[in-house]
Amino acid sequence: MPWDRNQMAARAAEELQDGWYVNLGIGIPTLVANYVGDKDITLQSENGMLGMGPFPFEGDEDPDLINAGKQTITELNRTAYFDSATSFGMIRGGKIAAAILGAMEVAENGDLANWMIPGKLVKGMGGAMDLVAGVGRVIVVMDHTNKHGDSKLLKECTLPLTGKAVVDRIITNLGVLDVVEGGLKIVECADGVTEEELRAATEATIV
Amino acid sequence: MKKIYPNAAEALDGLLFDGMFIAAGGFGLCGIPELLLGAIKGAGTKDLTFASNNAGVDDFGIGILLQTRQVKKMISSYVGENAEFMRQYLSGELELEFNPQGTLAERMRAGGCGIPGFYTKTGVGTVIAEGKEHKDFNGETYIMEEGIFADLAIVKAWKADETGNLIFRKTARNFNPPAAMCGKTCVVEVEEIVPTGSLDPDHIHLPGIYVHRIIQGDHEKRIEQRTTRKREEA
Numbered sequence: 339m340p341w342d343r344n345q346m347a348a349r350a351a352e353e354l355q356d357g358w359y360v361n362l363g364i365g366i367p368t369l370v371a372n373y374v375g376d377k378d379i380t381l382q383s384e385n386g387m388l389g390m391g392p393f394p395f396e397g398d399e400d401p402d403l404i405n406a407g408k409q410t411i412t413e414l415n416r417t418a419y420f421d422s423a424t425s426f427g428m429i430r431g432g433k434i435a436a437a438i439l440g441a442m443e444v445a446e447n448g449d450l451a452n453w454m455i456p457g458k459l460v461k462g463m464g465g466a467m468d469l470v471a472g473v474g475r476v477i478v479v480m481d482h483t484n485k486h487g488d489s490k491l492l493k494e495c496t497l498p499l500t501g502k503a504v505v506d507r508i509i510t511n512l513g514v515l516d517v518v519e520g521g522l523k524i525v526e527c528a529d530g531v532t533e534e535e536l537r538a539a540t541e542a543t544i545v
Numbered sequence: 546m547k548k549i550y551p552n553a554a555e556a557l558d559g560l561l562f563d564g565m566f567i568a569a570g571g572f573g574l575c576g577i578p579e580l581l582l583g584a585i586k587g588a589g590t591k592d593l594t595f596a597s598n599n600a601g602v603d604d605f606g607i608g609i610l611l612q613t614r615q616v617k618k619m620i621s622s623y624v625g626e627n628a629e630f631m632r633q634y635l636s637g638e639l640e641l642e643f644n645p646q647g648t649l650a651e652r653m654r655a656g657g658c659g660i661p662g663f664y665t666k667t668g669v670g671t672v673i674a675e676g677k678e679h680k681d682f683n684g685e686t687y688i689m690e691e692g693i694f695a696d697l698a699i700v701k702a703w704k705a706d707e708t709g710n711l712i713f714r715k716t717a718r719n720f721n722p723p724a725a726m727c728g729k730t731c732v733v734e735v736e737e738i739v740p741t742g743s744l745d746p747d748h749i750h751l752p753g754i755y756v757h758r759i760i761q762g763d764h765e766k767r768i769e770q771r772t773t774r775k776r777e778e779a
């Protein structure tokens with residue numbers, strides 16, 4: 339059985355080390371926060387906050403307290419607020435240990451495409467280009483194939499890039515792969531997924 | 546010098562002209578200068594270029610100036626929440642320059658600091674880098690981005706004293722300080738003007754040197770995505 343969304347998030351949470359400052363993207367990456375366990379992880383929200391807390395209780399929503407997805411959230415006792423230039427200063431400056439992001443395509447050299455589909459409505463890259471260029475480690479969490487069953491792990495991206503050679507590790511419903519010299523290296527297969535199945539679902543070169 | 550004005554329209558008096566470049570604070574609908582945007586709508590100033598992370602929604606934020614066709618160009622990182630914006634953009638009525646969010650923030654900060662250009666890794670190898678100067682430092686490639694020097698900055702803060710020292714609240718700070726810094730003139734709307742001397746000098750987020758005009762007013766502070774969790778059963 340391939341991993342479901344929560345299992346992918348739980349696997350991604352294993353990547354995080356005690357003491358890290360981390361930025362989580364929208365979608366499955368957001369679920370990673372549910373699986374960090376006892377590790378001391380500080381979540382950054384790039385609109386200007388370190389130490390992001392859970393959603394507020396009904397009635398406690400504060401319009402001045404939102405995350406980068408514009409959702410109402412809460413603060414923790416460790417929270418610090420700052421402006422957007424400072425926020426991206428810590429991103430660009432390599433202070434954020436890791437970003438966990440979704441993707442449309444990843445290439446075998448680590449190219450990442452997750453911000454636009456030509457001909458479709460373009461909403462913008464937000465902070466994604468800054469994050470992938472700046473943080474210590476870029477971990478992509480996504481389904482291995484698109485809804486047509488085609489591999490999202492490609493020899494070359496077909497969509498406009500978010501970053502060039504920026505991805506370090508990819509966690510999909512079929513397993514975990516690292517970007518290494520010459521292509522992707524299988525780190526592990528999801529429970530019940532064989533290496534042959536993973537290879538068969540992957541267009542990118544596996545070394 | 547007196548910085549306090551009675552309302553948004555009077556605070557903008559003499560500062561607005563067609564074709565001007567305005568930097569606006571805010572992220573989504575959080576910490577946006579909603580009163581000043583309303584006054585710009587009322588003034589009818591046209592052909593505006595806005596540097597603002599987002600473009601509001603159809604009936605709030607910069608969205609209200611799109612309805613009246615007062616905006617010529619947006620410099621933004623994300624504009625996904627605005628149907629009228631998309632309609633005008635796709636029909637060619639509205640220009641759009643996408644900036645990565647951190648690049649936009651740093652362009653404002655840099656402009657306010659007198660820095661006309663800086664190098665960043667953000668966007669190297671993407672469409673953002675096309676046509677920009679590339680330069681290698683220590684074996685890594687960077688692109689040059691330019692500082693923003695706006696004719697006017699419009700900003701929302703939580704509190705100001707009478708000299709314009711500002712305090713922001715939670716994530717409503719966001720783009721407001723860098724936007725304030727990059728404006729030739731900066732007009733600020735706050736929820737409360739407090740007597741000079743009542744703010745702790747160590748707790749000022751943005752010193753009054755960046756602030757030229759201040760108004761106090763009531764803010765709607767609309768929530769874009771209300772997300773909550775259930776209270777646990779006792």
